Amino acid sequence: MPDFYPCVGRFLYDSDLSDETLxxxxxxxxxxxxEREAVIQASYDATLTCDPNGEGVN
Known part of the structure; x- marks a missing residue:
């Protein structure tokens, strides 16, 4: 899934996380x-958005 990590990066960048946290x-x-809990939630949301069908799961 070559677009997965760029998608996650964009998702996190567009989130409310601070620049320092990014x-x-x-x-x-x-x-x-x-911000630890916000990072966990943003990462979870990014994964669901960028890989909604779980194609990256082995």
Whole structure:
């Protein structure tokens, strides 16, 4: 699914997450603090949006 990660990136970029949090995500680090739950929810929503049929699941 070559479009999956660009779709997730766009979804997260368009979300209400702060720029600082997006930088932490891009660095592959774990988000802690007040935005942690928002990151979990945004990631879940992005996955459902970008792979609604679960095609990337093995």
């Amino acid at each position: 930088q932490v995500i891009a660095a592959g680090e774990t988000v802690t603090g007040s």
